[in-house]
Every structure is written in C-alpha cells, then in structure tokens.
Amino acid sequence: MNRGFEVVSRYQNAGLTLPQRATQHAAGYDFCAAEDFVLPSIWKLNFVKIFKALREQKPLTDQDYEDANHVLKPYLVPTGIKAYMGDDEFLMLANRSSSPLKRGIVLPNGVGIVDADYYGNANNEGEIFFQLVNFGVRDQVIKKGERLGQGIFIPYLTSDNEQAPQMKRTGGFGSSGK
Template sequence: MQRGFEIVSKYADKGIKLPYRTTQQAAGYDFECAEDFTLPSIWRHDLLHAFKPLRHREQLTTAELTAGNHDLTPWLVPTGIKAYMRPGEVLMLANRSSNPLKHHLILPNGVGIIDADYYNNEKNEGEIFVQLVNVGLQDVVIKKGQRIAQGLFMPYLLADGEQIPEQRRTGGFGSSDRN
C-alpha cells in the first residue's frame, strides 16, 4: 500500500468516483463533490451591512463583526474521499483553474494540506473536504460529481535536529491546531 484513495463508508453506496487524472501528463487528481451543495455568495448576507460603517471609518459593532465574519467563513464541501500515503508524503489540495474564472469559487487557504495521519482518523474517517468561498454575486450550486479541486501527492523534507512530536492525530479537520 503506497498511496491512493478510498471512499469513506458514509458514501460507500452513493456512486461517487475516486479522484482521477484527466490526461496522461496531468499532475493532479481531480476531486469531485460528493453531493449537491449550495455555496452562498458572501455578498448576499450580513457582510454588506458592514461596508457602510467601514466606508465612513466608523467602528463596527460586535454583532456586525460577528455577522460579517460569519459570511466570510469558508464552507467545507464534502468529497467522500480519504487518502492514504506513506510516511514522508503529503497530499496537497489546490483549486482548479476554472473555479475562480467560471464559478467565482476560491480556496481561501491557497493550498490544503492532507497529512498521512489524517487517514482513517476517529473523528471523520479521514474524509477530505475542500474549503471554498463563493466571491460571486449569486449562490453557486455545486452538483454531485462536479470537479472542485485537484490533489497532488508530494514528498516533504524534515529539518536537521528536529525533535519528533509525540502528539498523534486524534481528530479530523484542523485537529492538530494547538491554538
């Protein structure tokens, strides 16, 4: 078992595809959306209410800050896929070039990093989600089977003299965050 993809048990009988390359020279494996998913536009909700005070250099209220920040929070779009790989490897998730151009969808973190120990974690079985934000003026419906990201397996290097962390992953998305 070197590296590859599996379908998480939740989607075992849902007819989703494993990630795939579309051409012989493609570096990335295309990930599809596991189910129909509506991604709301950031411009259609409370974010707009924050612009008037900001434009007039006024302080935003706590409620305005909370509501505006909520609208800017990325959505986790399910893929129904988990990835296994060898130690010393990582799966990098990148946006598809057509997403911002055609659909106004961006990956707010630029690149998603899936570590080898995310596979089969106890919280969500290692299901890979794609963080997306819709910067378009209308909500976007992502259809089941629509390609939403691409993944590349990559080796990584360690620094000399590093103390190996004792912490092991116990949860799912963002679980190694110590803050």
C-alpha cells in the same frame, strides 16, 4: 500500499468515483463533490452592511463584525474520499485553474494540506473536504460529481536536527496541533 484513494464508509453506496487525473501528464487528481451543495456568495447583506457603515463613517458594533464574519467564513464541501500515502508524503489540495475565473470559487487558504496520519482518523475516517469561498455575486450550486479541486501527492523532507513530534493525531479536520 503506496498511495491512493478510497470511499469513506458513509458514502460507500453513493456511487462516487475516486479522484482521477484528467490527462496523461496532469499532476493533480480531480476531486468531485459527494453531494449537491449550495456555496453562498460572500456578498450577503451582513457583509455589505459593513462597507456601507464604513463609507458613511458610522460606528460598528461587535455584533456587526460577527455577522459579517459569519458570511465570510469558508464552507467545507464533502468529497466522500480519503487518501492513504507514505509517512513522508502529503496530499496538497489546490484550486482547479478554472474555478476562480469562471465561478469565483477559491480555497481561501490557497492550498490545503492532508497529512498521512489524517487517513482513518476516528472522527471522520479521514474524509477530505474542500474548504471553499464563493466571491461571486450569486450563490453557486455545486452538483454531486462536479469537480471541486485537485489533489497532488508530494514527498517532503524533515530537518537533520528535528526533535520528532510525539503527539499522535486524535481527530479529524483541523485536529493537528491541539
């Protein structure tokens, strides 16, 4: 067992395909959406309201900022897939090169990192989600089976004098470092 992909149990009968490389020399495995998903545009009323108030030099309330931030938040698009790999590897999630240009859809953090110990965690079995933001002016409908992004397995090194972490992962998405 070196590295690979499996379908998580909640999507076991959903007819998902495992990530695949599109060409012989492609580094990334294409991940697809596990279900239809609407990715809202960031250009919604509460976000635009901030720009208008700033332009007109009107004071903004904490609620105005909270409302705008709610629109700007990334959404987690499910893939129904988990990845297993060696302890000295991670899976880097990245944009598809055409998504920002054609659809205005991006990973807001540039890349995502899936650690080896994320696989099989108790919270979500290690299901991989793509964290996406839609900078386009219209909501984007992502259809089940549509490519979201790509994942690349990468080995990593640790420093010679590292004090090895003792913490074990106890949860799912965003749980390391708690």
